[in-house]
Amino acid sequence: MSQNPAAQPAVIDYGSRPRPNRGSWLNVRVILFVLVVGAIISAPVYIYLQSTLTRGISAGPGGYLSVDLKSMSTFPFDQNYGKLEDVPAIYRNLDGKKVVLLGEMYVADATGSELKKFDLVYSIQKCCFSGPPQVQHFVKATPVDDKPLPYYGGTVRVKGTLKVDVTNEAGKVTSVYHVAVESIEPV
Numbered sequence: 001m002s003q004n005p006a007a008q009p010a011v012i013d014y015g016s017r018p019r020p021n022r023g024s025w026l027n028v029r030v031i032l033f034v035l036v037v038g039a040i041i042s043a044p045v046y047i048y049l050q051s052t053l054t055r056g057i058s059a060g061p062g063g064y065l066s067v068d069l070k071s072m073s074t075f076p077f078d079q080n081y082g083k084l085e086d087v088p089a090i091y092r093n094l095d096g097k098k099v100v101l102l103g104e105m106y107v108a109d110a111t112g113s114e115l116k117k118f119d120l121v122y123s124i125q126k127c128c129f130s131g132p133p134q135v136q137h138f139v140k141a142t143p144v145d146d147k148p149l150p151y152y153g154g155t156v157r158v159k160g161t162l163k164v165d166v167t168n169e170a171g172k173v174t175s176v177y178h179v180a181v182e183s184i185e186p187v
Contacts, residue, residue: 055090060100064159067094069103069122072177073137082173084166087136095164101139101179102157102187114148117141120158120179139177155187 050058056071072091084092106119119138141158143149163178 055088057090057094064098064100065094067099067101067162069101069120069139073122073134075136077134077136077176078173079135080172082135082166082176084164087164087166087176092164094162097162098159099162099179100157100159101162102155103139104154105141105152105156106138107151115151116143116146116148118149118151120156135173136176138175139179140175141179141181144180144182149181149184152184152186157185157187159183 051068051071056068058066060066072094075088075091077086101120103120103122104124105115106121106124107115108119118141120141121138139162141149141160144160158179158181160179160181160183163180164176165178166173167175
């Protein structure tokens with residue numbers, strides 16, 4: 001019997017196909033995707049870690065300390081019997097320091113466009129979801145030179161000297177933070 005190559009059944013060799021190059025999945029689109037996803041994930045993580053590690057205090061412009069109002073005011077504090085010792089030491093140590101604060105102006109009795117005092121809070125809308133406003137959420141602001149201060153709606157940047165002192169009136173804590181305002185500007 002002679003062997004005719006045409007008469008033999010065809011054998012399919014699946015192992016002889018060329019394999020793709022191992023690095024072929026790594027292309028420009030994959031690299032861009034990884035970079036974008038990495039940026040989306042790392043930005044909030046960086047912001048959270050920076051705020052947690054510094055407790056919201058960092059070097060600001062011109063020798064001032066930039067202080068995050070939300071970080072500075074988010075701690076448990078007895079609204080009736082709180083004492084200066086109940087304020088975290090990192091914030092007590094800001095007493096007498098030049099600071100820059102970003103927040104919103106809250107004025108209970110506003111008349112006209114100029115003020116003798118106001119309260120500064122990190123956000124009027126967001127500050128008090130977990131219950132009534134706490135006294136440590138507000139920074140009492142008064143001008144350094146008794147000149148009237150302008151009123152700005154929205155976020156403002158306040159520069160001044162911070163005073164950390166728990167004041168009481170009629171058996172209730174009325175303030176924890178005070179700032180002598182040197183300048184104020186809308187953001």
